[in-house]
Amino acid sequence: MANRKTALPEEVLLSVEKPARYIGAEYNSVMKNAAEVKVRFVMCFPDVYEIGMSYLGIQIIYDMLNKRPDVWCERVYSPWPDLDRVLREKKLPLFSLESQEPVKRADILGFTLQYEMCYTNVLQVLDLSGIPLRSNDRTEADPIVIGGGPCTYNPEPVAPFFDLFYIGEAETQMNSLVDLLEECRAEGIGRTGFLRRAARIPGMYVPAFYEPAYNADGTLAAFSPVYDDIPGTIKRQVVSNDDISDVPFPERPVVPYIQVTQDRVVLEIMRGCIRGCRFCQAGMIYRPLREKSFEVLLKNAETMLKNTGYDEVSLSSLSSSDYSGIKPLIDGLIDFCGSHKVNIALPSLRIDAFSLDVMKKIQDVKKSSLTFAPEGGTQRIRNVINKGLTEEDIMGGALQAFKGGWNRVKLYFMLGLPTETEEDMRGIAELSERIAVLYYRNMPPDKRKGRIQITASASFFVPKPFTPFQWAVMEEPDEYLRRAYYVKDAMREQHNRKSMSFSYHDADATILEGVMARGDRRVADVIENAYRAGSIFDAWSDYLDYGRWMKVFEDAGVDVGFYTTRQRGLDELFPWDFIDIGVSKSFLRREWARALAGEVTPNCREGCSGCGAAVLGGDCCP
């Protein structure tokens, strides 16, 4: 038996929490002979292993690239702070899991950027790998550093750290990029030459080839390419509706030894969303809706379950109830999973007669809870955010659920939404109260299974690029907590307060996320300085040092308020406007105006609102 080597010596592995994060060798992980491949690709999710391994996107890219005999795609995740310390002390280079060899040996290092608070972890991974943090300091000895994922829809705050961003879905152009690298190698063309050519592949953005110019007030005046042969606008690349069912899926997902966040087979049923909630970036940047056929999905689920041995399968989409084949898909899954003793997890299902019936079949009513995401406490604010959920929907769903035996309700809200008033905040408590009253009025004591438990939680709204709320003004830091306390107090005033609880997310991260989300290239220095001052794992509230960040902003002379509380003009040129996601800025502007007027916009199935994404060919696009 070949004896697998580990990059880390035994005494290091035995001294850190969960050494299994760093040894690779998981079932279905792909080993190749490095001498037999032309391109070595290392894919990174810049967070801890358990989070990164739960992300379907990397499994898709890993599968797609490793199907090529000329490419070896490996994985790396952020070393947890305990190992981070050891690597720095002992000057050990960061390594990829499969080969256990230094990341620096890779030809391409790809980061998926899923949330802004991982930016310092990108720098951590580069630094520990011995790769210069900034693109312009890199040499032929360094990998090409590329980025993808939702945060690349405004890549500017991290632009100097990347050689290239790919704006779009991996299946469309990733292979062309790898082909190009092979071509350049064969022709003896180096990094700069490669990047020059790469910048002409649709969807590829090479930040070094674009220059921003600023107005006296600090806003962007122009953003243009420095060469004539590269495009001024980067068009997002997507799989078409016709091809979506045939897109390769990871038939043999890597199965971790340790328990990860998403420890199950994940079935991606569709991309895009018809809803058009105005706060939701995913709802805009993944348009249009493209559904996979349920027959294909049932086959895929079976294949993945057989190839992994997982005991659970979960549907992945932005709003599974909107999937038009949901009934046959779930019936098929119940059939197969029942006979194979596999659980089905159904997140993001709207509560109605159908979903309650399904939930009764597949889970223990006593142990499960109902989840509603009204996002806002009053119908007025729900109209502002274009959340289609009405009070009747919630009450109707809840009543049916109570009769079915449920007595636990989770409610998700956002605070800090545009136009939010105290009435909207109080609405969170009052809606909770009405649900409690509904329960006690309709469920006679002999039919009740104890007291109803209502758990309301609130996150703080952060305006994101490419949403109708990209023009929104954020609140001052203290205001977020004030609103949370306001809701908490309002909860205490309710008659059924003993049946309710309220919790809220970390407020510190909100401001930072706000700066990074709508930041420009000038924010990059702050991110680098924060990293140099010791910030990593900012997405973890235990590790986020807000005070340190604020000091770094101050020292760098970068005004947080410019990015958060400044009123942006309707015609302001945004740092991300050079990206064409399909949805037009004029549509977003229209939606922003409708939001302020409290007008609801129909979803894509009810009627096309002309967002612009129809050019990409969606399932319900005219």
Next chain:
Amino acid sequence: MKIRIKYTKTGVLKYIGHLDMMRYFQKLLRRSGMDIGFTQGYSPHPEISIALPLGIGVTSEAEYMDVTVNSCGHSAEMIELLNKDQVEGVRVLSFRQVPDGRRSNCMAIVSAARYQATFSDSMKAEISSRKLVIEERLQDMLAQSSIIIRKKTKRSDGDADIRPLVYEAQSVASLSSIELLLAAGSANSLNPDTFMRAFAEHCGIEPQGIPWHIHRLEIYAGEKDALVPLDSLGEDV
């Protein structure tokens, strides 16, 4: 019917904890397509139990797991089936039917285990620089009527006598290893690392870093003077 599977856990698998090994086997059994017995309820899982949890950092060539199956093929076929889908470091060695019932469960019947502790290079150097003869020091240690160690747990701080839990201890391959037969199981159990620390103390050596590597050689059931390996209690299918 109940099947006892003997398997190895070597190489980098020493970094995988006991519960994660359970999860690994649950998935392996599902993938194998074997006709396994499941627990009841909304989240049914294969009914398996592992004999004596192995600590992180320890390797083994004799791990045991009991699993309920409704039906199965011949032992040789099943060993082949399970091994063709295995990660490096796990190898199924035997597949035998054992009597049903809780009392014969592999977890319940464990009474002793055999280990080999191999000294690291730095320990070897330390031992030879002190001109210690391991076998002599061992015999000298075992000749004592009691070996008292300080036991520190979250709740209490006390002394314990480990001498009755040491059934055998001898040096092998001159300087480099010690083979140990120690009491194991729920009633009385001695961790090989605890013994080795006591031995180092007896030699007047303070262990540094990773002073030895422990490898499990066998797990036994039965009385001290009539120990039998766990898989000898079953029959090939």
